[in-house]
Amino acid sequence: MIAPLLLAGTALAEAAAVGRFKDWAVFTEKVGGDLICYAATEAETKTPTKVNHGAVWYYVTSWKSGKATAQPSIKVGYDFKEGSSPKARVGRSSWSLFPAGREAFAEDADDPAIVKALRKGANLVVEATSARGTRTSYKFSLNGSATAIDKAEEACR
Numbered sequence: 001m002i003a004p005l006l007l008a009g010t011a012l013a014e015a016a017a018v019g020r021f022k023d024w025a026v027f028t029e030k031v032g033g034d035l036i037c038y039a040a041t042e043a044e045t046k047t048p049t050k051v052n053h054g055a056v057w058y059y060v061t062s063w064k065s066g067k068a069t070a071q072p073s074i075k076v077g078y079d080f081k082e083g084s085s086p087k088a089r090v091g092r093s094s095w096s097l098f099p100a101g102r103e104a105f106a107e108d109a110d111d112p113a114i115v116k117a118l119r120k121g122a123n124l125v126v127e128a129t130s131a132r133g134t135r136t137s138y139k140f141s142l143n144g145s146a147t148a149i150d151k152a153e154e155a156c157r
Contacts, residue, residue: 018155022144026151035064037156039148043138051134053077058124058140060115060149064156070115070149074138075103079131086128090117090142097126104128119146 015027024041043056054077062069072088080086080099088095088106095114097104104126106114118124124140 018151020144021147021151023141024144024148026148026155028155034067035156037062037064037152039145039152041140041142041145041148044141045137045139047137048134051136053136053138056138058126058138060118060145060152062153062156069156070153071105071108071111072114072118073103073105074126074128076128076136076138078102080104081129081131081133084129086126088114089125089127090114090121090123093117097128099128115149118142119149121145 015029018026018028018037023044024039026037026039028035028037030036038059038061040057040059043053043058046053046056056074056076058074059072061071061073074086074088074097079101082099084099086097086099086104088097093113095106095110097106121142124142126138126140128136130136
């Protein structure tokens with residue numbers, strides 16, 4: 001598993017935009033001498049609505065160095081509850097994630113199945129619990145995800 005450093009302390013504004021593919025965008029960023037390429041989409045809905053969620057993005061990330069290819073993750077604007085297991089669901093398939101501060105990742109063995117589901121599905125739903133105990137839910141459109149994931153992988157070849 002890659003250390004949960006992806007975009008820690010950085011904003012999408014610092015990355016170079018490669019293109020927009022329906023509801024997804026592709027960015028590249030130099031970090032520590034490595035090129036990181038990612039397909040990303042912002043949450044369409046955030047619940048509960050009266051809570052400040054901050055920016056909520058879902059990523060599929062590749063490193064030019066080969067440290068990881070097509071690694072899915074979510075980043076939110078608050079810390080996840082320690083010891084919690086956020087859940088990602090596409091259609092009838094679901095996966096447990098492990099939180100690391102404001103990010104959550106799947107087990108490496110689940111990455112290919114998640115990416116396959118992201119390419120073919122209509123929506124992704126992620127349910128989590130904040131460090132304050134608030135139960136949250138996010139819905140992401142998968143419209144354009146397959147093309148964006150392909151373009152991000154191409155950018156890091």
